[in-house]
Amino acid sequence: METDVIINLPKFKTHSLNVFTGGIKNMYGIIPAGLRRRFHSDYLNLDDFAQMLVDIYAAAKPALNIIDGIMAMEGECPGSGVIRNLGLVLASRDGVALDAVAGGIIGLKPEDVFTTRAAGARGLGMCDLQKIDVEGELFASQVVSDFKLPAAGYRTAMKHTPRGIVKYVLEQTSPRPRVKRKNCTACAKCVKICPAGAATMMGKTSAINDKNLHPLHVLS
Numbered sequence: 001m002e003t004d005v006i007i008n009l010p011k012f013k014t015h016s017l018n019v020f021t022g023g024i025k026n027m028y029g030i031i032p033a034g035l036r037r038r039f040h041s042d043y044l045n046l047d048d049f050a051q052m053l054v055d056i057y058a059a060a061k062p063a064l065n066i067i068d069g070i071m072a073m074e075g076e077c078p079g080s081g082v083i084r085n086l087g088l089v090l091a092s093r094d095g096v097a098l099d100a101v102a103g104g105i106i107g108l109k110p111e112d113v114f115t116t117r118a119a120g121a122r123g124l125g126m127c128d129l130q131k132i133d134v135e136g137e138l139f140a141s142q143v144v145s146d147f148k149l150p151a152a153g154y155r156t157a158m159k160h161t162p163r164g165i166v167k168y169v170l171e172q173t174s175p176r177p178r179v180k181r182k183n184c185t186a187c188a189k190c191v192k193i194c195p196a197g198a199a200t201m202m203g204k205t206s207a208i209n210d211k212n213l214h215p216l217h218v219l220s
């Protein structure tokens, strides 16, 4: 909040939940890791999650957004995406317009991407491709028709499955950290730095309280 200017440098990649992640979603990185994990759990509805991302983008107000699409990533990102050489760099002061154009290059309409749609509806930038001037390379010449988009199945499941069930499944299937007791020197540093407050001292070693862990603590 004290910086003079924010320059936003996202990578060009798809996203299993948001469909595409560019300038808007990249601002999620400015909040502490513990909060990011918690918000993943608090906003299981994808529209709500996108609105939260747009809130952060609107608060950060990056002055310049530059998407690095030289080496992009396609498919089911971030978990199992595949690197794709696009050789593109896109920049704009308007992160919404930038995301709209970047999505358009891989065949997405602005309304297909949760964050672009939400930010455009809130008037935070231009998301009408017909009204965006693209300088440099001709937009049409950059369209990549075979870019692999994330499958809709996961998003559909998230949409139609009750929140409690999604949370339960995430809790049951997420990996969990464990303290190797024989290696623990009881320095208590983990207790001080654990963003979720899940580490605690139990006698001569540290222990992890599962109840304080975020269900996506390893994935986010």
Ligand code: SF4
Pocket: 179, 183, 184, 185, 186, 187, 188, 189, 190, 191, 205, 206
């Ligand atoms: S107290 Fe925590 S940080 Fe210190 S050695 Fe044990 S597990 Fe590691």
